[in-house]
Every structure is written in C-alpha cells, then in structure tokens.
Amino acid sequence: MARAPGLSVRLKLTLSYAAFLMIAGTLLLATVWVFLLRYVPSRAAFGPGPFSPSRSDLQEAFAPRAAQALAFLLVFGLLGGWLLAGRMLAPLTRITDATRIAATGSLSHRIRLEGRNDEFHELADAFDAMLARLEVQVAEQQRFAANASHELRTPLTITQTLLEVASKDPDRDTAELLDRLHAVNTRAIDLTQALLLLSRADQRAFTPEHADLSLLAEEATETLLPFAEKHDVTIETSGDVAPTAGSPALLLQMVSNLVHNAIVHNLAERGAVWVGTSVHPRTVVLVVENTGERLPPGLASTLTEPFQRGTERIHTDHAGVGLGLAIVKTIVHAHDGALTLTPRSAGGMRVTVELPRQPGVPTPHTRA
Incomplete structure (x- = not known):
C-alpha cells in the first residue's frame, strides 16, 4: 500500500527525548526561579551589611544562564536521543532486514537476537518461530504437490497406455479393457475427492x-x-x-x-x-x-x-x-x-x- 513519506521512528524518538528533556529542564529552572524569588526583595537594600541584590538584578543574572542551560539541554537531548534511539532500534532493524529476506522467498534465515529477554527479543523469537513454521509448511506443500502430481499422473498414464494398446489391437477383448479402465478411473476419482476433502478441511470451510x-x-x-x-x-x-x-x-x-x-x-x-x-x-x-x-x-x-x-x-x-x-x-x-x-x-x-x-x-x- 502506497504511503506518504514521513519522519523515521528514530527521528521521532530523538525529538521526543529532546522535548522531554527540555520540558524537564524548563520546569527545574522555573522551580529554582520561584524558590529564589521568595528570598529576594523587590528593591535593593543598603545597610551596614553586604550588598543585597534586587529581583531585577537576579533576573539579569539568572536569565542568560537559564537560556544557556536550555540550549545545552536541547543539543544534548538531540545528540543523546539520536544515539540512544539508534541503539534501542537496532534489534528492530535486524527484524526488518529478516522480513525483507523472507519476502524474497528465503525462509531459512533466522534473526537469533542475542541478549536478555525484552519486547524486541520476544518479537524476534516469535518471528523466528513463524519462519520455522512457514518453512515446514512450504516444504510440506511442495512435497504434497509433487506427490499429488505423481499420484494423479499414474492413473492417467495407465489409461493412455490402455487406449493406445486397444487402438493398435482391434481384436482385443473390449470387456477386459473396460473393466481395467473403470478401475483406473475409479481410483482417479477417489484421489480427486480425497484432495478436495483435504482442501475443505484445511480451510475450515464449515459452520460448527x-x-x-x-x-x-x-x-x-x-x-x-x-x-x-x-x-x-x-x-x-x-x-x-x-x-x-x-x-x-x-x-x-x-x-x-x-x-x-x-x-x-x-x-x-x-x-x-x-x-x-x-x-x-x-x-x-x-x-x-x-x-x-x-x-x-x-x-x-x-x-x-x-x-x-x-x-x-x-x-x-x-x-x-x-x-x-x-x-x-x-x-x-x-x-x-x-x-x-x-x-x-x-x-x-x-x-x-x-x-x-x-x-x-x-x-x-x-x-x-
């Protein structure tokens, strides 16, 4: 099915990681800002003690540092998210490659994902099991088709041989020929009916x-x-x-x-x-x-x-x-x-x- 081009999963995860990191950093800086405002007067106080900054002084000193911190978090989130997403999606890439190989008709390939069990390993193991079942079923179908062709060819060959012999020998007993043709034809009909029954049962074409x-x-x-x-x-x-x-x-x-x-x-x-x-x-x-x-x-x-x-x-x-x-x-x-x-x-x-x-x-x- 044709689909419009879109962002890759790795890029989506990278942007998600960076956005989450930016939101977390913003909330953290906002919390620090609110906490500092509680202890800073609105105007500077002069007295015998050291100089006490006002809120405007704190804002001028804090805002550039906060912007620098957010810029660092953005760059760090994008780079780190890109690397982390690539590492996390590496098993999915192997599964995708195995799927493409299977689509070409090669069912002997297996993923065999190493490491401890997680969702990707469960998916890879399930895919390997599915490939194994498909390989067995395809082999069975190929053997079945070959055997069925051989079994169906046998009565047809016998019929052809009997007819050729009869055509070359007009004096041959037709009753014996008809009996043999009837037996061969009956076997071919039985085989065809058995094949149809086998196909019907395999497709579950019935109402329980x-x-x-x-x-x-x-x-x-x-x-x-x-x-x-x-x-x-x-x-x-x-x-x-x-x-x-x-x-x-x-x-x-x-x-x-x-x-x-x-x-x-x-x-x-x-x-x-x-x-x-x-x-x-x-x-x-x-x-x-x-x-x-x-x-x-x-x-x-x-x-x-x-x-x-x-x-x-x-x-x-x-x-x-x-x-x-x-x-x-x-x-x-x-x-x-x-x-x-x-x-x-x-x-x-x-x-x-x-x-x-x-x-x-x-x-x-x-x-x-």
Missing part, C-alpha cells in the same frame, strides 16, 4: 455444530462392518457420549478413515479393531486400536504425511489413495484437536484423537 463422537463412531463402524467381515476382522465399540462442536460430516469422515485404516492394516486372519470414546473435563477422546504387524518406532510420526502408506498393506484391493491419515490430521487440526499415533507392543496401532468438549453439556452416561 453439535456432534457426538460416540454416535459417529457407531455409524462409521456399522457402515464398515461388511467390509470388516469380508476381511475377517471383528469390530468392538464402547465408551461414553462424547459431545463436541464442529462439522458432523468431516468428523464422520475422520472416524470412517480411522476405522477403515485399522481394517486395512490388520492381520490376514482373525484381526480385531477396538473403537472407544471417553469424556474428560475439557476434552472428548476417540481411540481406535487394531491388531496387525509390529511397526518400527519412528514410523508412526510419518504416517500422517500425504501419500505415506507405512508397511506393505495386507488387503491390496483396498489400498486407498494414501490420504486417509492425512485427512484425519487435517480434520483434527481444523477442530482444534490433537492426533496421536502410538504403535502397540503386540502389533498394530493405537490412534488417539482429542477434541474440545462442547460447553454446557451435562456429564454423559456410558454407552454399551
């Missing part, structure tokens, strides 16, 4: 409404029960009524993704999934656990990244598009919650979602 995590958990498990039975996985649900505020549709998608993920990443036979909810004074908690392979300790923190699929999936026919937990993470953050992934010692994963409890809701009862 009342939602009960326990009811959403029951709805998700009932919907996915045939899918679980097909893969020999049992699902158990229990817990308390868990009132929260948010988008019921997004929260249902979050629970469905967690339960679906727990079914997909499970044992080949006799797997199990446990879904439970609980209530705390300020939060409601959803826990989804499953059996499965033992996971490396450092793997859990990477599973919420887009297109990260962890270990090899057991049920490859429902491998998903690699955005399930990334969508869950975005939905949880959009609802000011926390997501924790913990590998189970016996194998499988424990996923915990904490969301703010909706205020004004009485203590719930336990669901069977």
